[in-house]
Amino acid sequence: MELPEASLHxxxxxxxxxxxxxxxxxxxAGHFSSTRYKPWPMVExxxxxxxxxxxxxxxxxxxxxxxxxxPKIFILGSDRSPALTKIASQHDHHSVVVADALLLPxxxxxxxxxxxxxxxxxxxxxxxxVMAIKTILDALKPSGxxxxxxxxxxxxxxxxxxxxxLIYVWALEQRGSRRGWDEGCxxxxxxxxxxxxxxxxxxxGTGNKSRKETGLKRRGKRYAPKDAxxxxxxxxxxxxxxxxxxxxxxxxxxxxQEPSTEAIREFGTPKGGPxxxxxxxxxxxxxxxxxYYHLYRSGELERDVVMAGGRVVDSGYERDNWWVIATRVIE
Amino acid sequence: xxxxxxxxxxxxxxxxxGTALSFxxxxxxxxxxxxxxxxxxxxxxxxxxxxxxxGLKVTAAELxxxxxxxxxxxxxxxxxxxxxxxxHTLLLETQVTEGKLVCGNCQHEYAIKEGIPNFLLPNHLGSxxxxxxxxxx
Numbered sequence: 202m203e204l205p206e207a208s209l210h211x212x213x214x215x216x217x218x219x220x221x222x223x224x225x226x227x228x229x230a231g232h233f234s235s236t237r238y239k240p241w242p243m244v245e246x247x248x249x250x251x252x253x254x255x256x257x258x259x260x261x262x263x264x265x266x267x268x269x270x271x272p273k274i275f276i277l278g279s280d281r282s283p284a285l286t287k288i289a290s291q292h293d294h295h296s297v298v299v300a301d302a303l304l305l306p307x308x309x310x311x312x313x314x315x316x317x318x319x320x321x322x323x324x325x326x327x328x329x330x331v332m333a334i335k336t337i338l339d340a341l342k343p344s345g346x347x348x349x350x351x352x353x354x355x356x357x358x359x360x361x362x363x364x365x366x367l368i369y370v371w372a373l374e375q376r377g378s379r380r381g382w383d384e385g386c387x388x389x390x391x392x393x394x395x396x397x398x399x400x401x402x403x404x405x406g407t408g409n410k411s412r413k414e415t416g417l418k419r420r421g422k423r424y425a426p427k428d429a430x431x432x433x434x435x436x437x438x439x440x441x442x443x444x445x446x447x448x449x450x451x452x453x454x455x456x457x458q459e460p461s462t463e464a465i466r467e468f469g470t471p472k473g474g475p476x477x478x479x480x481x482x483x484x485x486x487x488x489x490x491x492x493y494y495h496l497y498r499s500g501e502l503e504r505d506v507v508m509a510g511g512r513v514v515d516s517g518y519e520r521d522n523w524w525v526i527a528t529r530v531i532e
Numbered sequence: 533x534x535x536x537x538x539x540x541x542x543x544x545x546x547x548x549x550g551t552a553l554s555f556x557x558x559x560x561x562x563x564x565x566x567x568x569x570x571x572x573x574x575x576x577x578x579x580x581x582x583x584x585x586x587g588l589k590v591t592a593a594e595l596x597x598x599x600x601x602x603x604x605x606x607x608x609x610x611x612x613x614x615x616x617x618x619x620h621t622l623l624l625e626t627q628v629t630e631g632k633l634v635c636g637n638c639q640h641e642y643a644i645k646e647g648i649p650n651f652l653l654p655n656h657l658g659s660x661x662x663x664x665x666x667x668x669x
Contacts, residue, residue, distance in 0.1 A: 252578070253574055253575060253578050254574065254575050254576075254577065254578020254579045254581070254582070255578070255582075256540065256579060256582045273572070273575060275536065275575075275579055277537060277540055277541075279651075281652070283648070283650065286648055287646070287648065290646070290647060290648055293567065293569075294569070296533050296534050296536070296537035297648060298533070298537075298541070298648060298649050298650070298651055299648060299649070299650040299651060299652055300544060300651040300652065301544070301651070301652060301653075301658065304544045304545075304546070304651070304653060304658055305544065305651075306541050306542055306543065306544040306642075306651040307540055307541060307542060308540065308541075308542045308549070308550075308555055308584075309549070309550060311540060311582070311584075312540070313582070
């Protein structure tokens with residue numbers, strides 16, 4: 202059993218997260234957004250199987266990349282970062298609000314589904330992570346205690362069977378990733394995000410596209426210094442958890458952006474070509490932001506769901522992340 | 533933000549959630565625009581099943597739409613395409629760009645800027661609930 206990790210960085214988790222999560226995302230929003238356009242397959246299929254006219258939540262919606270997946274449903278996205286929310290609001294079929302995952306402004310029991318992708322792991326104590334899951338589950342339509350524990354998604358998403366939440370968190374066990382974390386490593390880590398250019402200049406992701414995210418092995422150990430990050434810049438420029446091919450780094454930013462020309466248009470990033478980088482580079486300023494993460498161990502997410510009063514319908518591991526599909530049970 | 537959205541919002545203050553007065557939130561100084569959206573009758577029909585009709589009537593009246601049926605349209609009434617179009621216009625095309633949303637319970641005001649309401653609370657309202665301690669092992 203893990204120790205309450207609060208002792209690592211108290212006194213006040215709210216203040217800690219404000220500095221090491223909220224402030225960082227606000228600063229890197231445009232830049233971060235330009236790297237986030239590729240939906241994860243599991244999330245995509247979860248959204249696509251929702252019946253026509255379903256109403257759901259995307260808690261921690263970031264730039265709103267999941268808002269475009271299924272035009273036949275209505276998603277109310279929320280994010281703690283006003284800058285990211287503004288980017289997400291461009292998807293005008295849906296709506297977005299600025300809100301804290303622990304203080305969601307939604308009535309209980311009204312929603313058909315919820316997703317929360319790469320969000321809960323930014324909360325810095327076990328109790329806050331459980332609270333966040335409970336807050337999401339409370340918004341769902343409750344399900345009776347009747348359905349079986351089948352792992353089959355299709356069977357489980359019938360109208361009237363209660364709402365379902367899909368939750369993704371970053372895994373501790375990711376030996377194959379470039380970060381190489383694994384069982385036994387420190388679970389509470391700081392992960393750097395390196396930007397070039399003026400952090401606030403590019404809310405839509407332009408002028409800030411040459412960026413890199415450096416890996417580190419553990420907090421306080423082997424944190425990649427600036428020169429190392431510059432050296433490996435392009436190779437490390439992808440997102441951590443949305444990295445779909447972690448063993449095959451793309452050679453350039455352009456390669457990375459090619460899979461989704463739609464996203465490039467939407468976020469205003471120039472369509473390929475290395476030219477925008479070339480001239481700006483000399484004038485760019487490198488800045489490193491440290492984001493806090495709690496890396497989930499095998500079984501920990503399911504445990505948190507149960508502690509939050511939910512029931513795990515299905516769970517699994519995908520690309521360095523643990524996920525669960527959970528329902529809220531009213532006995 | 534859409535009129536539909538307000539139907540799925542309440543006060544972020546924990547003590548207000550679930551109280552009768554905290555839903556729906558009330559518009560103040562709302563600036564409206566109409567934004568054309570594709571009309572999908574099935575979508576409107578299905579979304580309507582999930583709408584809190586009493587709440588929608590309050591919201592609509594505050595924004596100056598006073599012609600909503602007293603009861604939520606059901607069954608054959610939903611075959612009326614004009615009705616669905618009107619609801620589409622109200623729920624999805626009518627957008628509030630600026631103004632405030634006010635909780636009828638605690639009177640807290642949430643600002644709406646560029647169509648995005650902000651539900652972050654000042655510290656004295658947003659502290660974590662005491663029950664949180666129960667989860668700590």
